[in-house]
Amino acid sequence: MRGRTGPLLLLNASGCLDALTAPEVAATLDGFVTKTVTPLPRDGNAPVRIAETDVGMLNSIGLANPGIDRFVTTHLPQLAKLELPIWVSVGGFAADEYAELCSRLDDHAEVAAIELNVSCPNVASPAESVAQIVASACLATRKPVWAKLSPAVPDVADVARAAQEAGADGLSLVNTMRGLKLDDRTLRSALEPGAGGLSGPALRPIALAAVHACFLATGLPIVGMGGVQCGRDALDLIAAGARHVALGTVLFADPQAPMRIRAQLAGELAARGYADVDDAYAVTHRESLSTTTTK
Amino acid sequence: MRRERRHVVATEKLGPYTMLHVDRGGLDPGVPGQFFMLEAPGRLLPRPMSLCLAPRGELAFLIDPIGPGTRALCRLERGDALTILGPLGNGFRLDVERPLLVGGGIGVAPLPYLAEALEHPRVVLGFRSDWHAQAAALLPRAEVCVEPRLVTELIEPGYDVLACGPEPMLEAVRGQAPAAQLAWEAPMACGFGACYGCAIEIEGVLKRLCVEGPVLCFS
Numbered sequence: 211m212r213g214r215t216g217p218l219l220l221l222n223a224s225g226c227l228d229a230l231t232a233p234e235v236a237a238t239l240d241g242f243v244t245k246t247v248t249p250l251p252r253d254g255n256a257p258v259r260i261a262e263t264d265v266g267m268l269n270s271i272g273l274a275n276p277g278i279d280r281f282v283t284t285h286l287p288q289l290a291k292l293e294l295p296i297w298v299s300v301g302g303f304a305a306d307e308y309a310e311l312c313s314r315l316d317d318h319a320e321v322a323a324i325e326l327n328v329s330c331p332n333v334a335s336p337a338e339s340v341a342q343i344v345a346s347a348c349l350a351t352r353k354p355v356w357a358k359l360s361p362a363v364p365d366v367a368d369v370a371r372a373a374q375e376a377g378a379d380g381l382s383l384v385n386t387m388r389g390l391k392l393d394d395r396t397l398r399s400a401l402e403p404g405a406g407g408l409s410g411p412a413l414r415p416i417a418l419a420a421v422h423a424c425f426l427a428t429g430l431p432i433v434g435m436g437g438v439q440c441g442r443d444a445l446d447l448i449a450a451g452a453r454h455v456a457l458g459t460v461l462f463a464d465p466q467a468p469m470r471i472r473a474q475l476a477g478e479l480a481a482r483g484y485a486d487v488d489d490a491y492a493v494t495h496r497e498s499l500s501t502t503t504t505k
Numbered sequence: 506m507r508r509e510r511r512h513v514v515a516t517e518k519l520g521p522y523t524m525l526h527v528d529r530g531g532l533d534p535g536v537p538g539q540f541f542m543l544e545a546p547g548r549l550l551p552r553p554m555s556l557c558l559a560p561r562g563e564l565a566f567l568i569d570p571i572g573p574g575t576r577a578l579c580r581l582e583r584g585d586a587l588t589i590l591g592p593l594g595n596g597f598r599l600d601v602e603r604p605l606l607v608g609g610g611i612g613v614a615p616l617p618y619l620a621e622a623l624e625h626p627r628v629v630l631g632f633r634s635d636w637h638a639q640a641a642a643l644l645p646r647a648e649v650c651v652e653p654r655l656v657t658e659l660i661e662p663g664y665d666v667l668a669c670g671p672e673p674m675l676e677a678v679r680g681q682a683p684a685a686q687l688a689w690e691a692p693m694a695c696g697f698g699a700c701y702g703c704a705i706e707i708e709g710v711l712k713r714l715c716v717e718g719p720v721l722c723f724s
Contacts, residue, residue, distance in 0.1 A: 389530060
């Protein structure tokens with residue numbers, strides 16, 4: 211059923227966990243989001259693919275993945291054994307590719323949701339608008355469709371509104387933003403492809419602003435992500451309007467982060483007198499919303 | 506995959522390098538050539554380090570301070586705490602008849618532990634300067650050369666080569682000994698297959714070093 215949100219889900223951000231090489235980490239999440247699957251297999255970008263900055267991390271993996279055929283025949287059956295809701299992230303270079311990917315996943319009961327990666331900073335963008343892609347995808351599947359948006363646009367709330375009107379069931383906010391690091395010695399790009407996607411703490415206030423704006427603009431359920439390191443960061447996203455929270459870069463440094471952040475979040479909620487996550491959900495907006503309704 | 510908060514018990518300078526001794530706790534030292542992710546104080550990401558030595562109750566890592574993370578690790582002092590994950594990846598196969606260990610620069614790091622496991626085979630080491638070559642003290646019986654002489658000049662045919670060093674050295678070793686076991690290096694964010702950052706291209710094929718390596722053999 212579209213539009214059902216349910217309790218808080220703690221997920222991984224797409225591309226930040228391989229549930230088959232680290233099933234014990236996946237087991238501590240409420241659902242596993244796959245690395246983006248494309249119509250054809252992709253090796254990804256040439257190394258060097260990652261670099262640390264003072265406040266984040268750059269990656270240019272370039273959507274390395276086995277392609278939809280091998281994903282469906284080989285990976286999905288293995289992922290199903292984990293007995294976790296599987297969110298499949300899909301990416302293409304045209305709206306009809308997204309539609310094809312969604313239709314290939316439609317009959318697989320183990321797929322809980324589909325996330326449309328319309329915002330990878332490391333590959334060419336599809337020519338069509340987010341709205342066209344979302345509309346094509348929604349026609350091709352009965353699964354809930356979540357649009358993963360980039361904050362690197364003039365107004366992410368406009369894009370969110372367009373995604374909602376096209377039929378999106380939810381929003382994943384945010385993807386990485388393009389950044390560059392130069393090698394100390396050579397002053398050439400530290401990453402082989404040049405720029406990469408910036409993640410980690412540097413992205414946190416940007417993600418928070420996007421969640422805040424898109425919640426106000428759409429009221430859609432949101433998976434908030436971007437630089438979450440601790441329970442307080444998760445609480446911020448929830449307060450700003452995230453129904454669910456995903457962990458990205460923090461998983462690289464701390465595979466035990468899901469349990470730690472869950473415990474910290476419980477402590478943060480209790481310390482502030484919130485009965486549960488629902489009590490704190492979108493609390494940032496409550497006064498302004500009630501002001502609006504009384505006017 | 507075990508992750509523990511451990512403490513530095515000693516540090517030791519060897520030329521430009523620092524040997525960091527930590528208490529072992531419940532961590533398994535693993536197979537020579539496997540690695541651990543060491544929390545780099547003040548940095549976002551941990552750093553991958555192969556185990557250099559496994560004294561009783563300790564793990565010892567040889568670290569080259571080449572960037573902000575490795576410099577932070579080299580500044581650690583006795584009593585400081587750091588989180589360690591491992592052992593990770595695939596180490597060297599030890600079922601070899603006539604082993605020859607080949608190390609270049611900081612590539613000497615996994616060889617002392619490997620030499621112990623293979624009951625002190627022949628070792629050849631190459632360094633860029635006499636200062637760097639102080640690390641050869643870790644392998645007292647090793648034959649050592651300093652640039653412009655290259656360590657590959659010391660490799661004779663008929664050995665099972667196990668090597669660690671910079672990529673050009675590994676490529677040269679592979680040219681001389683196609684069946685060599687080679688320990689590669691790449692920037693790594695996680696060490697357990699999550700980030701896809703440590704892919705290296707060998708003969709046109711991308712390999713995720715943390716789960717397929719870091720020790721690879723091509724024949």
